[in-house]
Amino acid sequence: MPGKRKYTNATFTKRVDHEAGRHHTLRAMSEPAVCKDCGAVYAKRRWTAANSVLENKRQKHLRPPQMTVCPACQQKRTGEPRGFVYLDGAFFYAHHEEVEQLLRNESERAAEDNPLARIMEWKRGDGHKLTVNTTTEHLAQRLGHALEKAFGGSAHYDFSHENKLARVNWQRG
Ligand SMILES: [Zn+2]
Numbered sequence: 001m002p003g004k005r006k007y008t009n010a011t012f013t014k015r016v017d018h019e020a021g022r023h024h025t026l027r028a029m030s031e032p033a034v035c036k037d038c039g040a041v042y043a044k045r046r047w048t049a050a051n052s053v054l055e056n057k058r059q060k061h062l063r064p065p066q067m068t069v070c071p072a073c074q075q076k077r078t079g080e081p082r083g084f085v086y087l088d089g090a091f092f093y094a095h096h097e098e099v100e101q102l103l104r105n106e107s108e109r110a111a112e113d114n115p116l117a118r119i120m121e122w123k124r125g126d127g128h129k130l131t132v133n134t135t136t137e138h139l140a141q142r143l144g145h146a147l148e149k150a151f152g153g154s155a156h157y158d159f160s161h162e163n164k165l166a167r168v169n170w171q172r173g
Helices: 002-007 009-028 053-058 071-078 090-113 137-151
Strands: 033-035 041-043 046-048 066-068 083-088 119-124 130-134 154-160 165-171
Touching: 083 090, 083 137, 090 119, 090 130, 090 137, 130 137, 137 154, 137 165
Parallel strands: 033 066, 083 165
Antiparallel strands: 033 041, 041 046, 083 130, 119 130, 154 165
16 A cells, blocks of 8 residues: 555654754744843844844743843853954044944944844953954954044954954054
8 A cells, every 4th residue: 555655664764853853943042032141132043132122022922031141141251252353552542432432332333233243341451552352253343444434543454264263453643
């Protein structure tokens, strides 16, 4: 009888693998989830910043979120940045408040595009007037471009593709 073919071992094995894969995915990240450090929301397989009112409204009808730690906050905890922006020069010394405000504004704009792109740490001294550590290579690069655009000066970009690190040196005399 042709109908018996449905119950061969091959069919059975294939189906088990498929189910296991699905359960694994569900366990990895259940939705919706909220980061207990920064309030970012994970739903529909993407992270959204906590201040996205529209997105939060959209999630209202769903079941209560699971508390978790988003990848950006996880990275802050382990302290492993992917980007570094070094600021030097006399201009920074005289205008550091304006420059720092620009960096904050630009990182907030970047977080609208990618909520996992964050400034991790601001370090003063330590060989440079200011070092800003970022969670992503792209954010360091973006901050460098923003500095050049707003204040001129010169920026040098170094990438280590092997370690996935970006280093940006900006200065204005
Ligand atoms: Zn977070």
